[in-house]
Amino acid sequence: MNDLPFFHIHKKSNLENLPSPLLLMVHGYGSNEQDLFSFSRAIPEKFTIVSIRGDIEIQYNGFAWYNITIDFNGKKSYDINKAIESRDNIIKVIEICKKIYNIDPNNVNLMGFSQGSMLVNAVALTYPEQIRNVISLSGAFDKNIINISKISSFEGLSFYISHGLNDEILPFNLSKQSIEILSENNIDHVFEEYPIGHGVSPENFKSMLSWLIKKTN
Secondary structure (H helix, E strand, C coil): CCCCCCCEEEECCCCCCCCEEEEEEECCCCECCHHHHHHHHHCCCCCEEEEECCCEEEECCEEECCCEEECCCCCEEECHHHHHHHHHHHHHHHHHHHHHCCEEEEEEEEEEECHHHHHHHHHHHHCHHHCCEEEEECCCCCHHHCCCCCCCCCCCCEEEEEEECCCCCCCHHHHHHHCHHHHHCCCEEEEEEECCCCCCCHHHHHHHHHHHHHHHC
16 A cells, blocks of 8 residues: 555445456645545445545645646746656556556546546546546646547547536636547547536536446446
């Protein structure tokens, strides 16, 4: 367990002596591994659930995967190199989880929120052969941290994407425009909008969970 590049918590699958599907959770900026892990109570017990913590502490019990700065004019910038490093470390997490948790290599699923969503999107599009499904909540697709190879195959890869219409942290229109990268590469996806801010509503969660169960059966 200590071999993982990030601190983490996990919930074991109830499948005995059988490879289980993996659900890897990646929290948002300023949060921690407990955030998305709160969903685990409602997720089918066949999953091995692993929730990782960003390695940059930005406040007490609040972490990030890469730094974001805002200048005097309100313009945001971020550490692209660190974002790419975190992206690649998430792939290392997946490889280690396959070994220590008896994971089905053909059933690796990612869930990310906000900054975590940006990362899981980048992981899946950069390493599509290793990922089956992605749940992308209140995030976007950042081409600066995505490396799409011309020989990559996206067959079998699916995305569930949701965003709040009233999101003031990561604007709805930015998210919706960024999913064009999926259509351009003929990648299976659904995009849902909800009348909320930067978060996940009960209706959103119910729809997301239904999608995950359908895609992993």
